[in-house]
Amino acid sequence: MSIKIPPSWFDAKIDYTHPRFHEALAFGRxxxxxxxxxxxxxxxxxxxxxSSSPRQGKWWDVRGAVFYAWDEERLSFSAKDEDDEWSDGVAGL
Structure with a gap:
């Protein structure tokens, strides 16, 4: 799991890649x-x-999965930005 500092409510023991969370993961990403x-x-x-759309599960049941995907996607953005900065600097040589 790539989360640096999870919120206090986040349960790292749950497998958020389980198929029952796929919709929540897509939503978070x-x-x-x-x-x-x-x-x-x-x-x-x-x-x-x-909560206002016909999605699978109540918010409190999928909150961790949405956060997991959110955090994972945000970390990938950070890594991509760092790669872009490095490649821009190299290209400018």
């Missing part, structure tokens, strides 16, 4: 790609969207 907010600020909006 998509949200992370389309928002610049940090989790603390975004969670309320994500909860409202999840």
């Amino acid at each position: 998509a949200a992370a790609r389309n928002a610049n907010w940090e989790w603390d600020r975004a969670e309320t909006s994500l909860m409202e969207v999840w």
